[in-house]
Amino acid sequence: MRTTRRQFLGAVAGAGATTMLPYGSPAFGQQGRVLNVIIQGFSLAIHVPQVIALREGLPALGYGAPKIDRIESMQVITQSIVANSAEAGDADVVSAMRASEVGANVKMIGMVYNSTSQVFVVNADKIKSYADFKNSSNAIALNSRGDFIYVLLSGVLSKHDIDIEDTTIVEMGGSGSRMRALLAGRVAAVPVHFDQAAEVVKQGNFKILIEPWQEYKTWLSEPWLVPGAWADNKDNHRIAVDLNKAMIKSFRQANADYGYFADGFRKYATVPDAAKATDDALKPIWEKLSTAIKAWPNDGGFKREYFKDLLPVYRKAGAIKGEPDLNRVVETRFVEQALQELG
Numbered sequence: 372m373r374t375t376r377r378q379f380l381g382a383v384a385g386a387g388a389t390t391m392l393p394y395g396s397p398a399f400g401q402q403g404r405v406l407n408v409i410i411q412g413f414s415l416a417i418h419v420p421q422v423i424a425l426r427e428g429l430p431a432l433g434y435g436a437p438k439i440d441r442i443e444s445m446q447v448i449t450q451s452i453v454a455n456s457a458e459a460g461d462a463d464v465v466s467a468m469r470a471s472e473v474g475a476n477v478k479m480i481g482m483v484y485n486s487t488s489q490v491f492v493v494n495a496d497k498i499k500s501y502a503d504f505k506n507s508s509n510a511i512a513l514n515s516r517g518d519f520i521y522v523l524l525s526g527v528l529s530k531h532d533i534d535i536e537d538t539t540i541v542e543m544g545g546s547g548s549r550m551r552a553l554l555a556g557r558v559a560a561v562p563v564h565f566d567q568a569a570e571v572v573k574q575g576n577f578k579i580l581i582e583p584w585q586e587y588k589t590w591l592s593e594p595w596l597v598p599g600a601w602a603d604n605k606d607n608h609r610i611a612v613d614l615n616k617a618m619i620k621s622f623r624q625a626n627a628d629y630g631y632f633a634d635g636f637r638k639y640a641t642v643p644d645a646a647k648a649t650d651d652a653l654k655p656i657w658e659k660l661s662t663a664i665k666a667w668p669n670d671g672g673f674k675r676e677y678f679k680d681l682l683p684v685y686r687k688a689g690a691i692k693g694e695p696d697l698n699r700v701v702e703t704r705f706v707e708q709a710l711q712e713l714g
Contacts, residue, residue, distance in 0.1 A: 408437050408440075411448075417664075486592065509538075512542075
């Protein structure tokens, strides 16, 4: 079910009412507890292990099927968690950091995926070098200023001595709209998912200029975000561990078994005709996500040092102002416990 921003920000979700077992006990004592989560309005290939973990992994650990609502904007998901409108949400790291910096009590407790499946495609007639981004006629279409793609781009441009403030940014929602604007010559660069990019470059003098996994040792996009008070409540510790156990098990199986990914994509992806996707189409996507992008880290990919390494990029883009307390906003104990139990 898709939910409007107004509906969500006006709601307050209750935590599960069942009695929880101690932190380290098996999940089967949860007696069907239902986790209340918000996820993205769409599920693409990179999200497949996440959705399998929610729909199948948690029930396999003794939980009821989670209550899942969808919201299109990651920033609004962050606002919803700040407002205690759900137990967990797949927000974005940048808005979560920003919320914590201004005093919101929220915690990131694990990753939804690593890196990003988005790349930057440019009109090669207009963008021959990074310096061409300074030309005001070479507009870059982004979903919104300040989101994680904006911050990601800012960091890459900075490596080439380009301040993102010296470029022309056009806010444009929807990858389809951005692609059409690029093809029509209205903008010179857009972020699109890599499988879409392959189709774009066939339609003119376009090229993929930026692949984030080549630019950053680790890039963090979507974490599981929870209210701080929820994370501090010992009654929620078991399900926080098991959410991460379900995620990491799904990551590992997706990496090891193409069939697992393909079945999940056909069942859960929201792209048109996902159920009819052929192996010829899906296998290259799986290989890219698993081996090149490393989207599904077998260890969960959740360490404070990864966030610390990205703080200069966040500051340069104006996403954060100071030195956020990573011990406060990045809660690693649930992933650590999940890994200990998984072995």
